[in-house]
Amino acid sequence: MSILSVQNVSVSYDKVEAVRDVSLSIDEGRIVTVIGPNGAGKTTLMLAIIGLLRSKGNIYYHGESLSRFDVEDRVGRGLCLVPERRELFHDMSVFDNLLLGGYGLRDRSRLKSNMEKVFDRFPRLRERSKQLAGTLSGGERQMLALGRALMSDPKLLLLDEPSLGLAPLIVREIFKTIASLREAGVSILLVEQNARAALETADYGYVLETGEIVQSGPAADLIRDDKLIETYLGGR
Amino acid sequence: MTSDIAAILGIDGIATGAIYILVAIGTVLIFTVTRVIFIPFGDIAAFTALTLAALDMGQVPGTIGLVAVLACIAATMEVFGLVRRQEFRKIPIALLYYLVLPLLIVLAVWALIPLAPPLPVRIAMALILIMPISPLLDRIVFRPVADGSVLLLLIISVALHFALVGLGLLFFGPEGVRTEPLTSMSIDIGGIMISGQNILILVAAIAFSGGLLLFFDFTLIGKALRATAINRTGARLMGIRPTRAGTVAYLLGSLMAGVSGVLIAPVNTIFYDSGFLLGLKAFVGAIIGGLASYPGTALGALFVGVLESFASFYNSAFKDVIVFSLLIPILLWRSFTVIHSEEESEE
Numbered sequence: 258m259s260i261l262s263v264q265n266v267s268v269s270y271d272k273v274e275a276v277r278d279v280s281l282s283i284d285e286g287r288i289v290t291v292i293g294p295n296g297a298g299k300t301t302l303m304l305a306i307i308g309l310l311r312s313k314g315n316i317y318y319h320g321e322s323l324s325r326f327d328v329e330d331r332v333g334r335g336l337c338l339v340p341e342r343r344e345l346f347h348d349m350s351v352f353d354n355l356l357l358g359g360y361g362l363r364d365r366s367r368l369k370s371n372m373e374k375v376f377d378r379f380p381r382l383r384e385r386s387k388q389l390a391g392t393l394s395g396g397e398r399q400m401l402a403l404g405r406a407l408m409s410d411p412k413l414l415l416l417d418e419p420s421l422g423l424a425p426l427i428v429r430e431i432f433k434t435i436a437s438l439r440e441a442g443v444s445i446l447l448v449e450q451n452a453r454a455a456l457e458t459a460d461y462g463y464v465l466e467t468g469e470i471v472q473s474g475p476a477a478d479l480i481r482d483d484k485l486i487e488t489y490l491g492g493r
Numbered sequence: 494m495t496s497d498i499a500a501i502l503g504i505d506g507i508a509t510g511a512i513y514i515l516v517a518i519g520t521v522l523i524f525t526v527t528r529v530i531f532i533p534f535g536d537i538a539a540f541t542a543l544t545l546a547a548l549d550m551g552q553v554p555g556t557i558g559l560v561a562v563l564a565c566i567a568a569t570m571e572v573f574g575l576v577r578r579q580e581f582r583k584i585p586i587a588l589l590y591y592l593v594l595p596l597l598i599v600l601a602v603w604a605l606i607p608l609a610p611p612l613p614v615r616i617a618m619a620l621i622l623i624m625p626i627s628p629l630l631d632r633i634v635f636r637p638v639a640d641g642s643v644l645l646l647l648i649i650s651v652a653l654h655f656a657l658v659g660l661g662l663l664f665f666g667p668e669g670v671r672t673e674p675l676t677s678m679s680i681d682i683g684g685i686m687i688s689g690q691n692i693l694i695l696v697a698a699i700a701f702s703g704g705l706l707l708f709f710d711f712t713l714i715g716k717a718l719r720a721t722a723i724n725r726t727g728a729r730l731m732g733i734r735p736t737r738a739g740t741v742a743y744l745l746g747s748l749m750a751g752v753s754g755v756l757i758a759p760v761n762t763i764f765y766d767s768g769f770l771l772g773l774k775a776f777v778g779a780i781i782g783g784l785a786s787y788p789g790t791a792l793g794a795l796f797v798g799v800l801e802s803f804a805s806f807y808n809s810a811f812k813d814v815i816v817f818s819l820l821i822p823i824l825l826w827r828s829f830t831v832i833h834s835e836e837e838s839e840e
C-alpha cells in the first residue's frame with residue numbers, strides 16, 4: 258500500500274495555475290523522485306503536500322485524506338519537509354536547531370538518542386553544535402536541515418532540491434545519506450533539478466513540466482530514456 | 494541641581510525605568526512571536542493594580558466578570574471556527590483552554606476572596622486572574638487577522654486599547670485606587686535613602702527579565718518561542734503552532750505587565766485608564782531596542798524612566814511633553830533602522 262497518494266492535485270497562485278492535475282504515489286519504504294526544469298512547479302507541489310499551500314484534489318497519507326489537517330497536524334503524523342529555502346533558525350545554535358526538530362516527539366527521551374544518531378551521520382554537525390546556524394557553510398546548512406528533519410523520526414520525508422547550490426563532493430555525500438535513509442525505512446519524495454543523481458538514487462520517477470506530469474516510470478528506465486537523456490541528463 | 498538631588502532623581506528614574514522594562518520586554522516578546530505591537534499591556538498593568546486594590550478591600554474585582562465574558566466570547570468563536578472547518582475532534586481541547594481553564598481561575602479566585610488571604614496570596618490571585626485576558630483577546634481580536642500587515646495589526650491594537658479603557662470603566666468604575674505598600678523599610682547608601690519599594694521594583698525587574706532569558710535558553714518551549722520569532726515557516730515545519738507560541742508569549746507578557754502593575758499601585762494612584770501612558774512609554778523603550786533586542790529594550794526603557802524623572806524635576810506638569818519631545822528624534826532614527834532591518838530579514 259502506498260504511504261502517500263496524490264490525486265488530481267492542482268495549485269494556483271491567485272489566477273496562475275502552477276501545478277495542474279498532478280497524480281503520483283509513493284510506496285512505503287521507497288524513494289520517488291520528481292524531476293523537471295526550473296519553474297515547473299516542483300516546490301509548489303511539495304508545499305501543497307505539507308499543507309503550506311492550499312490545493313484542489315486529494316492527498317491521502319496511509320489512506321487517510323489530509324485535507325482537514327494543517328501543517329502542524331501533518332508534521333505530527335510523520336510527514337516532514339526539508340524546504341528549498343531550508344528555513345533554519347539562523348540566530349540559534351546547531352544544537353538548538355536539532356532540538357527543535359524533535360519538538361513533536363511524544364517521548365522526550367528520544368531527543369537525546371536521535372541527536373546522537375544525527376551526529377553520527379553528520380560528524381561535522383557535532384563539531385559545530387554550538388555554532389549559530391546562520392554562520393554555517395552551504396553544505397553544512399543542508400546537513401543541518403536534513404538532520405533537523407531526521408530528529409522527528411519522520412515516516413515520509415519530502416526533500417526539495419537537497420543538492421541545490423552545493424559542491425559536487427557534498428552532493429555525493431547528501432545522496433549517499435538519502436539512499437541510506439531508505440535502508441532505515443523512511444519513505445522519500447525527492448524533488449531535484451539534478452536529474453541524473455536523483456534517478457540514480459530513486460526507485461521511481463516522475464517528470465514535471467510547466468505544472469503537469471509528462472512522463473513517469475521506474476527510475477532505471479527513465480535514466481535510459483533517449484528523450485530524457487537529451488533534455489535533462491545532458492546527453493550521453 | 495546638587496549631586497544629591499541628581500542621585501535621588503537618578504534612582505527614581507531607574508525604578509520608573511524598571512517598571513517600563515517589565516512592560517517593554519513583554520511588548521517585544523509579543524511582537525517578535527506574533528508581529529502584533531500589543532499596546533494594551535499598559536492597560537493590563539493598570540487592571541492588575543485595580544484587581545489587587547479590590548482584593549485588598551475584600552471586594553470582588555471587575556476582572557472576574559471581564560475574564561468570564563472574554564472566555565465565553567473566545568470559546569464561542571473557537572468552536573464556531575472548528576465546526577465550520579469540520580475539525581470536531583479539536584472541540585473538547587478548545588473548550589478546555591478557552592472556557593474551562595479561565596472559568597476555573599475565576600472560580601478559584603472568587604472562592605478565595607471571603608477567606609481574606611494575606612497580601613502575597615492576593616498578589617498571586619491578581620496575577621493569575623489577569624493572565625488569561627491577553628491570550629483571550631488574542632483569540633478574539635488578532636487571530637482572525639493574523640496574516641494582516643504589521644500596520645493593520647497595530648491599528649487594531651490601538652483600537653483594542655480604547656476598547657479596554659471602556660471595558661475598564663465598565664468593570665472597575667471611575668474611582669482611582671492605591672494599594673497598601675509592599676514594604677515600608679528603606680536603606681541608606683552613602684547618605685542617600687533608597688526606599689524598599691524602589692529596591693523591590695529593581696529586584697522584580699531583574700528577576701523577571703532574567704527568568705525570561707533562562708526560559709528562552711533552557712526550556713524547549715522557550716526555544717520554540719524564539720524559533721517562531723526567527724522563522725515562522727521553519728517553526729511550523731517542526732510542528733510548532735505559531736498560535737500556541739503566541740498564547741505562551743501573551744501569558745508571559747501579561748505576567749510581566751501584571752507584576753509592573755502590582756509594583757506601581759502603591760506609589761501611583763491608578764485609574765481604569767492609567768495604562769495608556771505606561772504602555773506608551775514602555776513601547777518607546779521597546780522601539781529604542783529596535784523591537785527585537787531585549788538588552789536594547791531594557792536600556793531604552795531605563796533611559797525613558799531616567800529622562801522622565803529629571804523632566805519632572807524641572808517641570809512636573811510637562812514631564813510627559815518633555816519626555817516625548819526629546820524622544821521624537823530618537824524614535825525617527827530608530828524607526829528607520831528598524832524598518833530597514835525588517836526588510837533585510839525577508840531574504
Ligand SMILES: Nc1ncnc2c1ncn2[C@@H]1O[C@H](COP(=O)(O)OP(=O)(O)O)[C@@H](O)[C@H]1O
Pocket residue numbers: 270273275293294295296297298299300301302
Ligand atoms: N509565491 C508565488 N506567487 C506567484 N507565483 C509563484 C510563486 N511561487 C512560484 N510561483 C510560480 O509558480 C511556478 C512554479 O514555481 P516552483 O514551484 O517554484 O517551481 P520549481 O520548484 O519547479 O522551480 C513558476 O512559474 C513560478 O513563477
Ligand SMILES: [Mg+2]
Pocket residue numbers: 299300301341418
Ligand atoms: Mg523549486
